[in-house]
Amino acid sequence: MNLYKIKPWLLIxxxxxxxxxxxxxxxxxxxxxxxxxxxxxxTYYHQLFTSERFLSSLWFSLYTSLxxxxxxxxxxxxxTRSFAHFLTDSLPRLSVWxxxxxPHLVFAYVIILIFSETGxxxxxxxxxxxxxxxxxFPILTRDNYGIGIILAYIAKEVPFVILMxxxxxxxxxxxxxxxxxxxxxxxxxQFKTVEWPQISTVVxxxxxxxxxxxxxxxxxxxxxxxxxxxxxxxxxxxxxxxGSWEDRPLAFxxxxxxxxLITLMAFIGYMYVNRKRMRALRGRL
Amino acid sequence: MKYKILFYIIAGLLFVSPxxxxxxxxxxxxxxxxxxxxxxxxxxxxAVLWSDPNLWTATIGSIVIGAFVLLFxxxxxxxxxxxxxxxxxxxxxxxxxxxxxxLLIPVLAVAMGLHLLMxxxxxxxxxxxxxxVHLVPTVPYSIKIFHHxxxxxxxxxxxxxxxxxxxERKQFLTVELPLLKNAIRSVTFLTIVISLSQYAIxxxxxxxxxxxxxxxxxxxxxxxxxxxMAAFSVWFAAPxxxxxxxxxxxxSLLPYSxxxxxxxx
Amino acid sequence: MSKAIEVNNISKAFGSNVILDxxxxxxxxxxxxxxxxxxxxxxxxxxxxxxxxxHPSSGTIKLGEKDVTHLDARTRKVGLVFQQPLLxxxxxxxxxxxxxxxxxxxxSREKTSDLLTAINLTETRTQFPSELSGGQQQRVALARALxxxxxxxxxxxxxxxxxxxxxxxxRYWVRDLLDERxxxxxxxxxxxxxxxxxxxxxxxxxxxxxxQLASAETILQSPANPFVVQFFDNHLLIDxxxxxxxxxxxxxxxxxxxxxxxxxxxxxSVANGERVAHVYVEELDKRLSLxxxxxxxxxxxxxxxxxxxxxxxxSSRGAGRYE
Numbered sequence: 001m002n003l004y005k006i007k008p009w010l011l012i013x014x015x016x017x018x019x020x021x022x023x024x025x026x027x028x029x030x031x032x033x034x035x036x037x038x039x040x041x042x043t044y045y046h047q048l049f050t051s052e053r054f055l056s057s058l059w060f061s062l063y064t065s066l067x068x069x070x071x072x073x074x075x076x077x078x079x080t081r082s083f084a085h086f087l088t089d090s091l092p093r094l095s096v097w098x099x100x101x102x103p104h105l106v107f108a109y110v111i112i113l114i115f116s117e118t119g120x121x122x123x124x125x126x127x128x129x130x131x132x133x134x135x136x137f138p139i140l141t142r143d144n145y146g147i148g149i150i151l152a153y154i155a156k157e158v159p160f161v162i163l164m165x166x167x168x169x170x171x172x173x174x175x176x177x178x179x180x181x182x183x184x185x186x187x188x189x190q191f192k193t194v195e196w197p198q199i200s201t202v203v204x205x206x207x208x209x210x211x212x213x214x215x216x217x218x219x220x221x222x223x224x225x226x227x228x229x230x231x232x233x234x235x236x237x238x239x240x241x242x243g244s245w246e247d248r249p250l251a252f253x254x255x256x257x258x259x260x261l262i263t264l265m266a267f268i269g270y271m272y273v274n275r276k277r278m279r280a281l282r283g284r285l
Numbered sequence: 286m287k288y289k290i291l292f293y294i295i296a297g298l299l300f301v302s303p304x305x306x307x308x309x310x311x312x313x314x315x316x317x318x319x320x321x322x323x324x325x326x327x328x329x330x331x332a333v334l335w336s337d338p339n340l341w342t343a344t345i346g347s348i349v350i351g352a353f354v355l356l357f358x359x360x361x362x363x364x365x366x367x368x369x370x371x372x373x374x375x376x377x378x379x380x381x382x383x384x385x386x387x388l389l390i391p392v393l394a395v396a397m398g399l400h401l402l403m404x405x406x407x408x409x410x411x412x413x414x415x416x417x418v419h420l421v422p423t424v425p426y427s428i429k430i431f432h433h434x435x436x437x438x439x440x441x442x443x444x445x446x447x448x449x450x451x452x453e454r455k456q457f458l459t460v461e462l463p464l465l466k467n468a469i470r471s472v473t474f475l476t477i478v479i480s481l482s483q484y485a486i487x488x489x490x491x492x493x494x495x496x497x498x499x500x501x502x503x504x505x506x507x508x509x510x511x512x513x514m515a516a517f518s519v520w521f522a523a524p525x526x527x528x529x530x531x532x533x534x535x536x537s538l539l540p541y542s543x544x545x546x547x548x549x550x
Numbered sequence: 551m552s553k554a555i556e557v558n559n560i561s562k563a564f565g566s567n568v569i570l571d572x573x574x575x576x577x578x579x580x581x582x583x584x585x586x587x588x589x590x591x592x593x594x595x596x597x598x599x600x601x602x603x604x605h606p607s608s609g610t611i612k613l614g615e616k617d618v619t620h621l622d623a624r625t626r627k628v629g630l631v632f633q634q635p636l637l638x639x640x641x642x643x644x645x646x647x648x649x650x651x652x653x654x655x656x657x658s659r660e661k662t663s664d665l666l667t668a669i670n671l672t673e674t675r676t677q678f679p680s681e682l683s684g685g686q687q688q689r690v691a692l693a694r695a696l697x698x699x700x701x702x703x704x705x706x707x708x709x710x711x712x713x714x715x716x717x718x719x720x721r722y723w724v725r726d727l728l729d730e731r732x733x734x735x736x737x738x739x740x741x742x743x744x745x746x747x748x749x750x751x752x753x754x755x756x757x758x759x760x761x762q763l764a765s766a767e768t769i770l771q772s773p774a775n776p777f778v779v780q781f782f783d784n785h786l787l788i789d790x791x792x793x794x795x796x797x798x799x800x801x802x803x804x805x806x807x808x809x810x811x812x813x814x815x816x817x818x819s820v821a822n823g824e825r826v827a828h829v830y831v832e833e834l835d836k837r838l839s840l841x842x843x844x845x846x847x848x849x850x851x852x853x854x855x856x857x858x859x860x861x862x863x864x865s866s867r868g869a870g871r872y873e
Contacts, residue, residue, distance in 0.1 A: 008372035015365035015384055015428060018357075022387040022421050025395030028402060075299075083292045095296040098304055100474065101525055103482035105499055106518040110303045113310060113511060120306060123316060155303055167433075209388050216391035218485035219499070223506065233393055237485055240397055255394035262389055444603055445636045447623040449650030449698060459649070463640045541641045 026259060033252035044253040053228075053235065054254060060229035061258075064146035064221075065214035068153035073207060075154065076161025081195060084169040087162070099159045104152070108223035111152045115140040141224055148224035149231070153214050161206055168202050169195070204273050212262045216255075232258060310515035330512040334520060339501050347497040348524050350412055351477045354419045355528065358427040358476045361420075363465070366431025371440050381432075388425045395421050396486035403490055410492040418490045419480045426479070427472045434468035459540050466536055473532045477525040498524070552615050554579045554734040555600075555702050560609035562595060569595045570606070571758030577702075580732040584749025586739055587756050588781070593738045596755070597704045600736065602626045613701050627654075629695030629703040633710050635687035637679035643690050644675045650698040657697075665693040668727060685716040692724065696733070703728070703735040709744070721747050742782060754778050775863060786838060786855075791862045798859040799840055801827075801851055808854040813838070815848050829853070 034040050048054050086092055099107070114120045122137035131137060141148035176194045185193065214220075221231035232254060239251035310316075314325040334340060368374075369381055387395075396418050400409065408414035438461065446456040462469075484499035493500070498521060505517055536542065553576045562570040569592040577583055585593050598604040600611065602623035610619045618626050637646050647665055651657040666672040669689040671682075679687055688708055695703060708724075709717040725748055728735050737748040745752050746766045754761040754769070754777070761781075762774035773779045776787055785793040803810075813829040816837070820826065827842035829851060840853070 008368040008374040011364045011368035012380060014361045018361050018420060018424050019383065021399065021417060022390060022395045024402065025398035026390055027398065029394045029398035079295060083288065086289065092292060092296065095300050098300050100478060101522050103478055103521055105482060105484060105502060106521050107303065109514060109518050110307055113515065114306055155299065158299060212389045216393055218393060219482065236393060252397060255391055255397060259390045259394050266389055441632060441634065442636055448601055448628065448630045450624055450653040452624060455653065460638060541645060
């Protein structure tokens, strides 16, 4: 009897031990960011929020990751809902899995290979006469607008969105669609009344995973970004490794700020989804 | 039919072409419209790549670290996934959220925070330290995948095994593991690729003395030509494929494995 | 001779919700008990406790001479067939059947082929469960349970996921198999007809215990209480103490003093070669289905209840009322 109650906790124990890693890491980063010798200080946060470099980096990061995330999700949802029924076949599935085989940094390089000023696209367009010379090709990598970064993330994250969403889509009973169709619902109506309620939680989850990742990952912007504006992850990494130790607390403060920001957004999103679910439940009573 | 063609066009452009470009570039000379019109096929870029001793150190480093990261992912993912899917206990939903949360906090922040601790306990600059920090971006996915797999397997199936007299170990080997195969494959793939993606956190915890593929890739970016870089990029697929084959081999040893030579009516 | 199973004062509560209340019963080897009751009355919990998947709050269970109350499901010699076949999808039919037998050390090649013959599925030996129909899968599940040579076989609505034709066929077939092999069994169902087909003794389960534990004949002749009357629909409950057999109620006046009630004809249908009237008796606020000897096109009717066939629960021990 008692053993039965303890059993799930025994099973979850390794995962709890694992949680110590991120929890301690975050805590240590936080305490480093407010430590001045043995005193507590907010100096570094003050420095951070008066730093032109950080603020422009923050806006640039938010804009880039939000664009990349939303674009990946819209494309991913579109592909999944249009082709869900034959994503079960092995060849289409395999084609979706293919990009998952390579790390993000490889995809960053693929973007350079294709979209740089001497890349495949520029040369191909020159060859077919669209451009006079490859030099006319717009700057799409290491550019000031984060286009290269966004492209790399889209190429890598669309398959991720599809693989996360596909099982959910496949579990929607086909009869639901028929009901909406017989009631004369449009395609948009179908999406709103049949699909969205089923996928909204997962969509929210994917959004935050992708947003948090693209906002703070180092590898892709390190390859595809410029010196100004730069992504907050690259800036923090520079601060962390700059010759002078004085910048380290700034790296911690920047990372803690970003963590708080994401947590806050996730919390609001969670409350929003839950509030709607609560309403739906009440409606049923 | 029209749908099918449309899908393959989209998939071709979005999913296949990047990989195709890499493969093609890796076996041709750098393409310069101004100098030479046609592509020259060559295999030199792989030869150059493989002749670099750093590459082999890094490949082995990546595989060893990946294998241990994978092992821990199996251990944590299977146990936690089972608990979340098959048992109802107080605080289960909270637990579920907490175990997904590491995906939402910047792994860079975690690595920076853990750095001092790792120095203190002597794990900085060691592959054990790197393995531990690679768990942070991988374990939440594994838990999610195994949670889903156990939910599909269902408690009644497991009770059926108990009724028939299977011990806990026997039940795990003959019923749970064989039915978790797909989840095991997905986890293998995802975990290895994610572990292989980590430059920043490997650099922070490994301090440059733990060499993995990304640690070599970054400096190559400034020096190597596109063909060699493309070959290097293709090479990144080697560890996940190798690990996948290894895991597939191990899975085929499980009892009741559906192997080609098992007769079917 | 010892009993096959002895259940003494079993109780089970989830929080303040009492599922089983001081339950007692025992079966001799070869006995077949059906447990019938409304959905959600706790029948499945009872089976799970007997199988060792759940544990009682108090009371004891003996299998043969052995007290198994504290034994785990893995070590009890009990077979359980669930609503769903729950065959292991990665094993062939034969491997499924052998699975438990090998674990309990009772495996023999002859037994497997004997069971395959018995369930009439020898030719599917090497097929996988997904290649079989629902009824075939359930038969394999039964063979798998029998292969462990359990001291008692528990069946939890094993036919409920099948279509009606298949269900009917499998009922007769399983009953024959259990009789042939002299297997002690407990069959749980919410279907009254199925309960009578599958068991010699019927336990009417409600409110944490047996309202009546008797043969189908006894339940028909002398139902124990108002619940049993209402559950089986063999009688009309007049008040909390009195009931009348449905087949004694008629639409035409009889010589002996009879109680007359007003009824409204709701609908007529045909069953078992007879015209059946579905009427509403306002006085009792009850709907009834009665044999209708003559055609009638709706409206009001009188029903006649013979006074000498109104029985009360305490004085109902007399036999032979249903000759």
